[in-house]
Each structure stands twice: as C-alpha cells, then as structure tokens.
Amino acid sequence: RDLLHYNLQSVRAYLLKEEFQQLWEYDSPTWAGKFLDQWCTQVMRSRIEPMKKFARTIRGHRELILNYFRARKQFSSGVIEGLNNKAKVTMRKAYGFRTFRMTEIALYHALGKLPEPELTHSFY
Structure with a gap:
C-alpha cells in the first residue's frame, strides 16, 4: 500500500500487467476485444x-488474439505441438544445408507430406 503512494513507474507497470491477466477469464470475443481496447488505451496513457510498445504489438495482433476466444475448446493444442516438434526435428536434420531455401524445402516436404525428389547421387 505504501508503494502505491509513491506512484512509481514500476508499480504502475506491475499493476497493468496484473490487470492484463483478466483477459484470459473472458469467454466472449466481443467482451475480450472491449477489454483489450480499454487496456491498451490505459497503457498508452501511462x-x-x-x-x-507491448500495447502497440497487442493492437497490431488484436484479431489473432481474439481468434483464441472464437476457437476456444474447439481445437486441441496437441496438433500444434506435434507440428512444432516435427518442424524442430526437420530443421535439426537440415543443420548442414548451406542455404535457408534448402531448409525451407525440407520443411515443406516434412510438414506437407510432399514427395521427396529423386537424389542425383546414390549412397549405396
């Protein structure tokens, strides 16, 4: 309580951060959007x-954040975690490639289940 009297920027930043956590309690994307708008306005005046800077980022990604509320409990995060893991493993295997383009092609093949091209050299 004593810290609030000093009106320090660190205390205000902490209170704003704690207030932001209320966002995840909303069920409706409409109400979540209103909360985001109000919170960003409050932060911009702080x-x-x-x-x-964080509030500008949030404003730029507002619709993507609200997609979380629109799709809540309709998708399992396991699918996304599986894709992320598959991408990490593919990039790890592609460590020796000389260009990013080759790594990108390897990712397309692994994640999109595209057929792999014929190799010009035989390794057997």
Whole structure:
C-alpha cells in the first residue's frame, strides 16, 4: 500500500500487467476485444514506454488474439505441438544445408507430406 503512494513507474507497470491477466477469464470475443481496447488505451496513457510498445504489438495482433476466444475448446493444442516438434526435428536434420531455401524445402516436404525428389547421387 505504501508503494502505491509513491506512484512509481514500476508499480504502475506491475499493476497493468496484473490487470492484463483478466483477459484470459473472458469467454466472449466481443467482451475480450472491449477489454483489450480499454487496456491498451490505459497503457498508452501511462507514459511507460516498454508497456506502450507491448500495447502497440497487442493492437497490431488484436484479431489473432481474439481468434483464441472464437476457437476456444474447439481445437486441441496437441496438433500444434506435434507440428512444432516435427518442424524442430526437420530443421535439426537440415543443420548442414548451406542455404535457408534448402531448409525451407525440407520443411515443406516434412510438414506437407510432399514427395521427396529423386537424389542425383546414390549412397549405396
């Protein structure tokens, strides 16, 4: 309570961060959007530059964040985790490739189950 009287930027930033956690309690994308708009406006008036930078990022990705509320409990995160793991393994296997383009092609083949091209050299 004593810290609140000093009106320090760190205390205000902490309170704004804690208030942001309320976003995840909403069920409706409409109400979540209203909360985001109100919270971003409050942060932009706070004169705390790192928080303002975060609020600008949130505003830029607003619709993507609201997709979370639109699709809540309709998709399992296991599918996404599986794809992320498959991408990591593929990039790990592609460690020796000389260009990013080759790594990109390897990712397309692994994640899209595309047929792999015939090799020009035989390794047997």
